[in-house]
Amino acid sequence: MTSSGDDRAIRTNGLTRTFGAFTAVDHITFDVKPGEVFGFLGANGAGKTTAIRMLTGLLTPSSGEAWVAGHDVYRESELIKRDIGYMSQRFSLYDDLTVRENIRLYGGIYDLTRDQIRDRTERILSRLGLSDTAHDAVGALPLGWKQKLALSVALLHEPRIVFLDEPTSGVDPITRRQFWELIYEAAHAGTTVLVTTHYMDEAEYCDRISIMVAGRIAALGSPAELKRDAGASSIDEVFVRLVRPELAGGGGPAQ
Amino acid sequence: MSEAPVVVDDVVKRYGEVAAVDHVTAEVRHGELFGFIGPDGAGKTTLFRILTTLLLPDSGSARVLGRDVVTDLWALRREIGYMPGRFSLYPDLSVRENLDFFASVFGTTVAREYEHIAPIYSQLEEFNDRRAAALSGGMKQKLALCCALVHRPNILFLDEPTTGVDAVSRREFWELLARMRTSGLTIVVSTPYMDEANRCDRVALMQNGRILATDAPAAVAASFERTLLAVRSPDRYRVLLALRDYPHTQRVYPFGESLHLADDRAGIDAARASSEATAFLHDKGFTDARVEPTPPTIEDVFISRMSAVNAPVAAA
Numbered sequence: 001m002t003s004s005g006d007d008r009a010i011r012t013n014g015l016t017r018t019f020g021a022f023t024a025v026d027h028i029t030f031d032v033k034p035g036e037v038f039g040f041l042g043a044n045g046a047g048k049t050t051a052i053r054m055l056t057g058l059l060t061p062s063s064g065e066a067w068v069a070g071h072d073v074y075r076e077s078e079l080i081k082r083d084i085g086y087m088s089q090r091f092s093l094y095d096d097l098t099v100r101e102n103i104r105l106y107g108g109i110y111d112l113t114r115d116q117i118r119d120r121t122e123r124i125l126s127r128l129g130l131s132d133t134a135h136d137a138v139g140a141l142p143l144g145w146k147q148k149l150a151l152s153v154a155l156l157h158e159p160r161i162v163f164l165d166e167p168t169s170g171v172d173p174i175t176r177r178q179f180w181e182l183i184y185e186a187a188h189a190g191t192t193v194l195v196t197t198h199y200m201d202e203a204e205y206c207d208r209i210s211i212m213v214a215g216r217i218a219a220l221g222s223p224a225e226l227k228r229d230a231g232a233s234s235i236d237e238v239f240v241r242l243v244r245p246e247l248a249g250g251g252g253p254a255q
Numbered sequence: 256m257s258e259a260p261v262v263v264d265d266v267v268k269r270y271g272e273v274a275a276v277d278h279v280t281a282e283v284r285h286g287e288l289f290g291f292i293g294p295d296g297a298g299k300t301t302l303f304r305i306l307t308t309l310l311l312p313d314s315g316s317a318r319v320l321g322r323d324v325v326t327d328l329w330a331l332r333r334e335i336g337y338m339p340g341r342f343s344l345y346p347d348l349s350v351r352e353n354l355d356f357f358a359s360v361f362g363t364t365v366a367r368e369y370e371h372i373a374p375i376y377s378q379l380e381e382f383n384d385r386r387a388a389a390l391s392g393g394m395k396q397k398l399a400l401c402c403a404l405v406h407r408p409n410i411l412f413l414d415e416p417t418t419g420v421d422a423v424s425r426r427e428f429w430e431l432l433a434r435m436r437t438s439g440l441t442i443v444v445s446t447p448y449m450d451e452a453n454r455c456d457r458v459a460l461m462q463n464g465r466i467l468a469t470d471a472p473a474a475v476a477a478s479f480e481r482t483l484l485a486v487r488s489p490d491r492y493r494v495l496l497a498l499r500d501y502p503h504t505q506r507v508y509p510f511g512e513s514l515h516l517a518d519d520r521a522g523i524d525a526a527r528a529s530s531e532a533t534a535f536l537h538d539k540g541f542t543d544a545r546v547e548p549t550p551p552t553i554e555d556v557f558i559s560r561m562s563a564v565n566a567p568v569a570a571a
Binding site: 042043044045046049142143155166169170171172174175177180181182186187198199200201204205223224232236239240243244 | 293294295296337391392394418419420421422423424425427428447448449450462481493495508509510511512554557558561562
């Protein structure tokens with residue numbers, strides 16, 4: 001296998017991962033275009049995390065193919081790590097370091113020059129309005145600020161693709177939307193975004209989404225297409241119909 | 256009718272400089288499914304810990320089932336059921352062992368309470384011998400709920416039972432609560448998901464330790480004080496940026512499949528507001544943008560009240 005020649009940000013073909021007798025990810029095939037905001041949805045335990053670990057070069061697939069930023073996930077996982085950014089709700093920044101120190105640390109990890117780190121630090125501080133708190137420990141920041149900073153840090157080395165794993169979980173409704181504006185900004189600048197979320201309204205913000213059920217991709221398309229195909233009024237409804245059809249009759253949370 | 260099952264009067268709890276609960280006053284009625292709705296850091300968990308006698312307030316008072324949470328805690332603990340936000344069962348004990356343990360702590364047995372917990376326990380029974388750690392998220396939740404119910408509490412406190420849970424399990428859990436509510440049990444629940452507010456009889460919206468509004472969900476939604484428009488366009492991001500410069504924008508933000516635009520003119524006719532916003536967007540070249548009035552939701556109210564309370568949020 002060689003690096004794929006095309007410019008798709010992510011391409012998989014029958015990607016599979018088993019753990020003993022259990023198939024966590026079962027022949028998934030999809031691709032993500034450059035600059036696309038791709039929502040990677042699924043029920044708890046559907047295989048999203050396992051798939052993301054394969055795509056970020058952290059876990060070797062059992063079978064199938066995948067290229068991320070043109071690099072083969074089997075043989076070029078170190079190259080993948082240089083070309084991607086990653087953030088999750090659980091781990092993103094070091095609470096005991098200041099805002100500036102966190103940015104500098106990640107800049108160093110990604111081999112940025114001193115000048116690059118300085119310029120990008122100022123850009124982030126001014127964009128997020130954090131200049132006055134640049135010397136505060138990150139642990140003292142409100143969750144929403146921390147998450148916006150974490151996204152900016154994940155984008156610090158200007159990766160081609162950024163993976164966001166439940167980045168807005170527990171974040172207030174205003175900050176959640178500011179966070180999505182940062183996502184749009186990054187996508188308009190050409191960064192590809194793959195994002196997971198349990199907020200179904202956020203699924204509507206994506207260009208395309210996939211919904212995983214029991215290791216497989218059960219639906220793939222733009223939010224409008226998926227709603228039209230399912231005859232549903234919201235992605236929440238599409239999701240429930242796919243994952244638990246017998247529940248779909250009952251009235252769920254509105255929207 | 257006796258006193259309301261939860262009466263919170265001007266409760267304050269500080270951690271250093273931060274007021275986690277900042278002069279909260281609230282009341283939960285008999286048999287109500289009452290929701291405290293707010294993001295992380297709103298003070299929901301601190302308030303729940305005070306109401307369940309696990310934390311002392313700095314000032315103010317709270318009574319649950321007619322008992323003071325500070326001076327009458329021992330009697331109260333026998334009467335309340337509490338499901339903490341973090342999974343708090345014994346991971347190395349099996350499903351049945353966890354349940355037996357919680358029953359014995361309250362001087363009862365699973366056999367004696369079987370009828371009471373059966374509606375939920377029946378979904379778990381086939382996993383009786385499985386260690387709690389090995390259960391799926393949804394099953395852990397159900398076991399925790401069984402453990403909180405096994406001593407037949409007169410009131411139930413559920414702290415963020417649906418956080419981090421997928422949309423389907425969330426829906427199942429709320430349907431379970433709706434069924435439990437029909438028995439007359441008072442249920443107090445907290446959640447960061449605004450869309451779950453509609454599942455409650457009444458809600459209190461919380462932010463930074465304070466209550467922004469308390470009412471029935473429909474009444475909270477109806478309290479939105481501006482004309483709200485939904486804007487749809489394939490070029491959502493550029494339309495969003497363009498609307499920031501619209502002279503009548505009070506606030507504009509992504510909302511599900513559309514953008515929500517709050518017109519800053521009090522009492523303006525919705526049709527007129529729509530056509531003016533449409534004209535503005537057409538002038539800017541967004542000829543395929545569609546604007547129409549839309550009913551406000553709890554989340555719109557939350558956004559509006561939040562912005563009013565804290566202009567720039569100070570680092571807490």
